[in-house]
Every structure is written in structure tokens, then in C-alpha cells.
Amino acid sequence: MKVLQKYFAREIGRSVLFVLIAFLALFAFFDLVAELKSIGHGGYTLQKALIYVALGLPGYVYELMPIAALIGSIWALSQFAARSEFTIMRASSMSTAMAGGMLVRIGLVFALVTFLFGEFVVPHTSVMADRTKMLSQGQTLSSEFRSGLWTKDTIRSEGVTGTAVGTRFLNVRTVRPNGDLEGLKIYEFNSNFHLTSLITARRADYQGGNQWTLHDGSEARFGETDLRGATSASDLTNAISTVAFKSRPLISEVTPEILSVGFAEPEQMSALDLMSYTQYLAENNRETARYEIALWKKIVYPFAVFVMMALALPFAYLHFRSGGVSLKIFTGIMIGVSFQLINSLFAHLGLLNTWPAFATAILPSALFMLAAVAALLWVERH
Template sequence: MRVLQKYFALEIGRSVLFVLIAFLALFAFFDLVGELKSVGQGGYTLQKALLYVALELPGYVYELMPIAALIGTIWALSQFAARSEFTIMRASSMSTGLAGLMLVKIGIVFVVITFAFGEFVVPHTSNLAQRTKMLGKGQSLSSEFRSGLWTKDVIRSDGMTGETIGSRFLNVGAAQANGQLQGLKIYEFNNNFHLVSLITAAKAEYQGANRWLLHDGSEAKFSDTSMDQPNKTSDLTDAIATERFSSRTLISEMTPEILSVGFTDPEQMSAIDLVSYTNYLSENNRETARYEIAFWKKVFYPFAVFVMMALALPFAYLHFRSGGVSLKIFTGIMIGVSFQLINSLFSHLGLLNTWPAFATAILPSALFMLAAVGALMWVERR
């Protein structure tokens, strides 16, 4: 049985690798064609376009691995059936359960690869790809927003520790790809939601340890007692104290990583980053459903490889005369595309209907696994 396991692994691994490379080449070609129209804008050269396309490839590896596992397994098993090898294996006491177990052992390798790409490779390469594109074109990350980027923060009595004494709303005019912020407006409120300070700064640079260095700015402080019921213009004047500064430090929970999330697809974030950002949103009383769904999808998506390989197993029971290999491959492609569409559809439905994030993420895989079990029962009865 060890020889048979090795034979299965070799044939399926070779087929999956071939399918994956073919898909990557196809998507890389389309991406490059799409980038060619931007070549020549600013400093965006053909070399940078090629680098951008290359950095996007790990994301496609993550997304396409279940489909490649499905099509590659269908191809290998269909070849077994066409050469009557699978029939001989079954006659030699190989049960459906044993065949499924061998596929599970092979699938573990693909699951680990998918998880590693999704958690450790894609978040970094996707971020580098966007920065390469923006720096090449000389664009800022938030240039597409009319009012800039808005984010919310809390003010604590002792920098990053201590009790919460207020809240802070930050408006960033432009976030450069190098991490520098430009055109800042910072509104600080106390716990009664009274405006106590308005800070403006021409730019800000991150110093690490939750510290930002603000440059060329001013701060207007508002007195609570004088601003309660102002009756005269002089009261308003006395209530506001303004001072200018060339540089000052701002301690904030906001970091470049948190800001970059505003421009990053949650599907491209790691599970650790999703947990961190979800906690940040929760602490600031902001909606977290989208990121919770993305987190659970990140957890379950690698295991979709098992589901796809289970769907491929019934094809081994269909003899060559029941349909050509090309028809089986086409069917596999349609199944894979359907899985991706339904997976995406459930994410939107779960977000719109406030379904539990766990259920939203696992339902597509569960439905396709039920379909795989049903297909196996059907082919065995035949």
C-alpha cells in the first residue's frame, strides 16, 4: 500500500503542479496586458510592471490551489480509469475509504502550502506590489478619496496605557507609499464628546512604538467652561488658545499597518493581522463583520483542498467510455469556478444579512463536501 500511496502522490502532485503553473501563466499574462496601459505614467516602467505582476503571483497561488488540486486530481484519476488501473486497484481490495485516505494524505501537503502562502507570503507580496505600483506612478495611497482617509482612535491618560479619557478622529489628506502622511487634521474629544482640541500638521512621520512626529502644525485648544454657553464674541476668543509648533510627538494606536488596511483587501491580510485589526475596530466601536468573515475564511479556505479532492474522487469510478477526459476536466473547471463564486457570494450575503461569520465562511465548503459524498454514493451504487 505504501507503493500505491507513493504512486498516487507522484501522479497527482505532478498534475496539480502542471495545472497551477498553467493558471499562473494565464493570469500573469492578463495582468501584464492590463498594466501595459499604465507604463510610461510618471516613473512606472516596464520593469516595474513586471515586478508588480510577479509580486501578485503568490496571491493567485493561494486562490487557485483548491481549483488546481481539483483539476489535477481529476486528471490523474481519469488517467487511472482510462488505463483501467483504478479497476485493478479496486479488484486488489482498495476500498473507496482507502482511496479517500490516500487523497487526504496528499491533500495535507497542499493545505500546508496554501496556509503558508495565505498567512506568510501573500500579505507581504501584495503590500509590496501596491507600493511598487504607487511609487512608480508617483501617487499617494489615499488620493482617490475626496476628503482623505478617516480613522478613529482613543486617548488614554498615560499614552498607550491607562484609562480612556477621550477619543480622537484623524483625517489624512494623503498617505504616501513610503508611509509618510500629509495634510493631517486631528479632532480630539473628551468622554462627553466635547471638542477639546484641533491639531493640524503639514506632514507626519512614523517613529515606531506608536509614536508619530508631526511637522509644521498648530493646535487649537477649546475650554469646556468657556464654551458651554458663549454669549459674546470675546467669550469665544477666550475659549480658544492656539499655538504653533515646528514638530511634536503624537502617541496613537494608529500605525502605518493599520492605515494600510484601509487600502488592502481583507482577503489578502494574514489571520493575525485580521485579529489585530478586528480588535482595534471593536475597541473603537466600529463595524467588524467584514473582517470577522475574512478571518474565518482565512482559517477554513486551505481546507477547501480536501473538499475539492473529495469531489474529484468520483471521477475515478467513471470509465473512459462514460465521457472523455476533456469533458471531465471541463466539469472540474466548472466545479472550481462555481466554488469560488459561491464562496464569494456567501461572503456578501453574510455581510448583508449579518449571518455569523463562522457559518458564512464554512457553509460553501460544507455544501460542496455534501455534494462530494452524494456523488460518491451514487457512483458506488452504479
């Protein structure tokens, strides 16, 4: 069995690698063609366009690995069937369960690669790609609101720890690719939701440790007791104190990473970042469904490799006379595309119908696994 395992691993691994490289070359070509129209704008040169396309390739590795595992496995197993090698293996007491076990052990490598790319490589390369293009073209991050980006923060008694004593709303006009903020307005409320201060600043930069430095701004503080007792315009004026500053610190739970999430696709974030941001949203009573679904998809997606390889196993039972290798490869491509479409469709359906996040993420893989089991039972009977 060790000899067979090595033979399966070599043939399937080589086929999957070939399919993956072919897909990457195809998508890189399409991306480069799409970037040609942007070359020459600002400092965006052909070299930087090539860097941008190259930084996008890890994302394709993550997305295409299950499909590459499916098509590569179909190719290798179809070759076994065409050369009658699989028939000889079965005659030598290799059962379907044994063949499936060998595919599982091979799939572990592909699943691990998928996990590593999705968790550690893609979140960084996608950010680097966006920053490369934005810095070259002099662009800034924008949001869907004309007034800029809005986010909510909790004011605590001891910086970012301790009990909650108020709420802070931050309005940012511009978020630079390096994480600096421009055009800030910060509204602070106490636990009774009374406005206590309004802070404006021209610029803010992050110092680390949840601490920002605000530059060139002012702070207007509203005395709640004085405002309640005001009976004239003069009393109102005296109840509001305004102080200008060149720079001042601000301790906040909001970090550049959290702000950048507002412009990033959840699918490009790591599971740890998704967990952290989902917790942040929950603590501030904001909608978390989209990020919960993305989190569970991130956890479940590497296991799709096993589902795709299970779908490939029935092709080993189909001899060459039952259909050419090209037809089998085409069938594999259609199965892979269908899986990606259904996986994306379920994510949207789950969000619209408020399905449980775990069920939304796992249902496509479960359905295709059932199809794989049904196909195996059918080919064994026939």
C-alpha cells in the first residue's frame, strides 16, 4: 500500500500542480489586461502593474485549490482507468475505502496549503496589492457615505479596559493607505447618551497600543449640569468650553486594521481578523451576520478539497470507452464552477434569510459530498 500511496500522491500531485499553474497563468493574464488601462495614471507603471497582479495570485491559489484538486484528481484517475491500472489495483484487493483513504491523505496536503494561504498569505498580499496601486495612483480609501467613514467606539474607564462609561462616534473623511486619518470629527456621549464633547482634528496617526495622536484640532466640551441650568444665551455660551490643540492623544478600541475592514472584502480577511472584528461589532451592537458567515466559510473552505477529491474518485471506475478524458475534464470543470457558484449563492441566501452562519457555510460542501457518495454507490453497482 505504501507503494500505491506514493504512486497516487506523485501522479495526483503533479496533475493538481499543473492545473493550478495553468489557472494562475490564465487569471494573471486577464488581470494584467484589465490593468493596462490604468497604466500611466500617476506613477502607476507596467512594473507596478505586474507587482499588483503578482500579489493577487495567492488569492487565486486559495480560491482555486479545491477546483484544481478536483480536475487534477480526475485527470490522474482517468489515466489510471484508461491504462487499466485502476482495474488491476482493484483486482489486487484494493477496495473503494482504501482508495478513498489514499485520496484523503493526499488531500490533507492540499487542505493545509489552502488553510495557510487563506489565513497567513492572502490577508497580507491583498492589502499590499491595494496599497501598491493606491500609492502609485495617489488614491485614498473611500466609503459608500458622502460624509466619509463612520464607526462606533466604547469609552471605558481605563482606556480600552474597565467598565463602559460612554460611547464615541468617529467620522473620518479620508483613510490613507498607510493608516493615517484625515478630517476627523469625534462625538462623545456619556452613559445617558448626552453629548459631552465634540473633537475635530485635521489629521491623526496611529502610535500602536490602541493610541492615536490627533493633530491640529479643537475640543468643545458640553457641561451637562450647566446646560440644564442655562436660562439665557450667555449661560449656554458659558456651559460650552472650547480648547484648541496642536496634538493630543486619543485611546480607542478602533485601530487601522478595524478601519481598513470597512473597505476590505471579508473573504480576504483571516479567520483571526474576522473573529476580532465580529466581536468588535457585537460589542457595539452592530450587524455581524456577514462576517460570521465569512468566518465559518473561512473555517470550512479547506475541507472542500476533500469533497472535490471524493467527487473525482468515481471517474476512476469509468473506463475510457465510457467517455473520453477530455469529457471527464470538462465535467470536472463544470462541477468545480458549480461548487463555487453555489457556495457564493448560499452565502447571499444565508445573509438575506438570516440562516445560521455555520449552516450557510457548510451546506454547499455537504450537498456535494452527498453527491459524491451517491456517485460512488452508482459506479460500484454498475
